[in-house]
Amino acid sequence: MKIFLLFAFCCLVPVSSASPRRYEAIFNFGDSLSDTGNFLLSGALAYPVIGKLPYGETFFKHPTGRCSDGRLIIDFVAEAFRLPYLPPYLALSKGQTPRHGVNFAVSGATALDKEFFNEPKLRSLLWTNASLSVQIGWFKKLKSSLCTTKQDCDNYLKKSLFFVGEIGGNDYNYHAFVGENVVQLKASVPLVVEAITKAISMLIEEGAVELVVPGNLPVGCSAVCMTLFQSPNKADYDSRNGCLKAYNAFAKYHNNKLKDALQTLRLKHPHAKIIYADYYGAAMRFFHAPKTYGFTGGTLTACCGGGGPYNFNYSARCGHTGSKACGDPSTYANWDGIHLTEAAYRSIADGLINGGFLTPSL
């Protein structure tokens, strides 16, 4: 008993309790890959099922508004820096000062403002108007409650980590859903990248110094993409992972344009540390070697869905009648056809923090 107690006490003391926190706060902007509740709090009209189980069944044991079974990349990043999980901006009560950071991400959000989706077919698809610039506006509004004088703000924000993205994926998704092909999608890449770089510049003007800017995931490996764009032509699939080559090439195209733009920004703002987060590369590790990463259920088939070759059925999406979740989401990379499982997000976060998928590293 004594030995047990001693053991228990020794291990309750955090190893690095003597060292100061690396960051005071994390501020996050993005879409469903990092939304910890804003979309649900805003009503989630386009996707109410995220407000009920099986969403949230892992770890939290209840739905939180995260589009996954459990934690997201941003949750694992907060854990790694010993900060609390970021509260969603829309959950803050008046006068609350979340000194350790806030999450502004909204599921379905786009990098470009809603005016870019005015065409009726596109407009009806748009889940939210809370584009990246709207989220930055929320940050500016909140800033005065976080710090007061310019010097106070500069000191505080210098010690904060800013995550800008992943964002932009939905700008392309909406266009793809109305039937645009990969060649047509490429036309919007410069605009999307420009919206992201504008947001970064605005944050730097506000006092941000360390910024992480994630690229897009290998969308050609997602169950929704594999289902909607399945092809009878074997040559359309990558023999190394079974994914759709054209859509992964498109994700890489966006990522390369984004990396080029970040390089230009670094020259413009030499005092800032602008870090590219390679979500694509970190995720590709498990698409190439699923079993090595524990994904014995597979990486291309969704854990939760209503049938079909990749368990994605638009009329029986995860959470709707006719769908069901797999027994053990930790053995699947894909959660609901569109989003990844906690296990997959954990693996990507580990790739960022320990695996060399941040350039430059933190």
Ligand SMILES: *[C@@H]1O[C@H](CO)[C@@H](O)[C@H](O)[C@H]1NC(C)=O
């Ligand atoms: C977006 O804004 C328009 C008004 O500009 C509004 O009619 C629409 O309902 C909003 N959409 C969402 C999803 O909030």
Ligand SMILES: *[C@@H]1O[C@H](CO)[C@@H](O)[C@H](O)[C@H]1NC(C)=O
């Ligand atoms: C998709 O879901 C609908 C509605 O539940 C069902 O009728 C249909 O059989 C499903 N399709 C497949 C391929 O499982």
